[in-house]
Amino acid sequence: STFDTKAGKTSFVEYYKQKYNIRIRDPHQPMLLSRAKKRDLRAGGSELMALVPELCQMTGLTDQMRSDFRMMRAMADHTRLNPDRRIERLETFNKRLQTSPESMEVFKTWQMELDRRLVEVPGRLLPQEMIFFSTTANGVQAGEQADWTAHFRNNPMFATVRLNRWYLIVPNRATREANDFLGCMIQAARGMRFEISNCEIVTIPDDNPGTYVRTLDNILNKDPQLIMCVVTNNKADRYTAIKKKCCVDRAIPT
Structure with a gap:
């Protein structure tokens, strides 16, 4: 591929060699085209920018990286x-x-001089906030790091509603992990004075969106307070199907 310069037409291979002393190893690779943003066009840039794949590097985070805690x-x-x-x-x-x-x-x-010290400005140190979990418990300080997670687990909540009618939908292959999670959740709720009755576990043969929807249809007729759905991955179509059924069709917390 070639493009125009002030000195005339030149190829990408020649341009990068002369300008940056970079040798492009594959002269037959397809070019990547990037469409310029409006602000780049207003600044006089070209509408399409050609990029050499060999010289490009991926940036940002993939979904798999974001899910890696x-x-x-x-x-x-x-x-x-x-x-x-x-x-x-x-x-x-x-x-x-x-x-x-x-x-x-x-x-x-540029006749500039950089100060060797950072600029100091006066400030005010705010006192730590007191957090009240219930009307009967004493308040606790938020802490210097504003991390009151431990207090949250060991203090009664301000107001609670007993959870009696709730269901857990789980694929067969994730039953063991779901039971372990239920045990931890009920134990944590006990410290917060949050009363949770045993749920009704509904196992499903697979994790297809349609399977969840059909199972939800059966449960929604029983007037549940809450439905918990265990999923095996973060596929958007399954999540959308569950939320559409429980938020659009019926207002049930999930």
């Missing part, structure tokens, strides 16, 4: 920095700029 938590350690670590990173970056000959040359060209 451990990976997302490890990533949060690097992206959600506390104030002390953020200041440390900024000071390290500042030091690199102050000691790098290339960056100092840029500062000199």
Whole structure:
């Protein structure tokens, strides 16, 4: 493929070799076309931009990555920095700029000087909020990290409704995991003074959307307070079918 430059027509292979000293290994690979955004068009850019696949790199996160709790938590350690670590990173970056000959040359060209210290502004430290879980329990402080999860598990809730009529829909292959989850949930609810009766477990042979819908039709006629559906993955069509049946057709919490 070729395109026009001020010096005339040139190929992508020649352009990247001369401009960036990059050798494209496959001269016959199909090009990727990216349609420019409106703001790029207003700035005078081309409507279509040709990209060499060999030089492209995927960015962002896949659905599989987002569903990996451990990976997302490890990533949060690097992206959600506390104030002390953020200041440390900024000071390290500042030091690199102050000691790098290339960056100092840029500062000199623009007649700029970068302060070696971060700007300090006055602030006010707010007191910790008190959280009241019920009218009879004493309030607890939210904590310096605003993490009151442990208190939430060990204090009665402000108001509760006894859960008597509820159903669990689970595929046959996930029955064991569902029973383990039920045990943990009922135990956690006991500490919050949330009374949960034993549910009626409905097993289904497969996890097809139609199977869930037919099972829900049978349960909805029994006036349930809650329906819990166990799914084997995060397929959108199954989730949409369940929510349509229980939110659009009938207003039942699921």
